[in-house]
């Protein structure tokens with residue numbers, strides 16, 4: 593099985609949570625991994641060190657995904673140091689721990705959510721596409737959310753950003769299919785990361801667990817497995833799809 597071996601993967605938000613697990617899984621599969629981070633340099637370096645300890649190749653790259661110039665510079669640096677990126681995992685994202693209903697939502701909080709979660713995907717895609725088009729091969733996997741399908745409980749701006757990612761990827765999949773590039777989405781629900789705990793008061797966790805048929809929160813590794821499924825060479829007839837990874841929550 594070829595999987596992701598020999599490819600160069602860029603994981604946005606690879607420093608923590610789901611992106612961290614995705615970076616480790618890609619490296620274990622034999623890909624060189626560019627671990628993008630924004631604020632947590634040490635966390636990114638820790639992921640890189642763990643990959644290198646197991647004989648893999650990885651490097652940390654700082655960029656704020658909502659900033660076009662920083663994203664372009666990062667992708668050029670990845671190409672120079674690791675090689676042309678041909679796998680993109682657009683995972684970086686934020687939640688809003690202070691959300692208190694649509695009627696209280698400030699315009700700047702709406703703008704920030706859309707800029708990081710949605711525009712950030714567009715900017716990363718735009719920056720990597722020329723490399724994938726030249727190779728006539730590429731894998732783009734976005735990490736959206738079940739909120740983008742159902743509305744969820746994390747706010748209208750979060751749901752809109754994730755619904756936007758799903759629509760973006762479906763349109764992009766059509767454009768990219770003739771170029772040998774597939775585009776798919778993984779939609780997690782409740783995954784045990786810093787983000788989940790920032791937006792979910794601890795006293796709500798038992799009630800949440802009672803609504804998850806599998807009986808536990810998701811682990812970052814559960815999402816990494818789904819990402820690897822789409823990123824593999826063998827997945828060349830899979831495009832424009834959304835894979836919900838939820839432990840049965842909400843279905």
Ligand SMILES: NC(=O)c1ccc[n+]([C@@H]2O[C@H](COP(=O)([O-])OP(=O)(O)OC[C@H]3O[C@@H](n4cnc5c(N)ncnc54)[C@H](OP(=O)(O)O)[C@@H]3O)[C@@H](O)[C@H]2O)c1
Nearest residue numbers: 605607608609610629630631632656657684685783785787
């Ligand atoms: N956890 C869940 O239950 C859940 C459910 C559905 C969907 N998701 C989605 O899964 C993705 C990962 O979430 P997570 O739970 O792993 O979150 P997390 O633990 O908070 O990690 C977020 C990651 O995104 C990076 N990031 C945030 N803002 C960034 C920016 N402006 N530019 C570049 N990187 C940035 C962070 O980098 P730094 O640490 O360097 O700042 C970090 O590596 C997000 O898109 C989220 O919406 C999560």
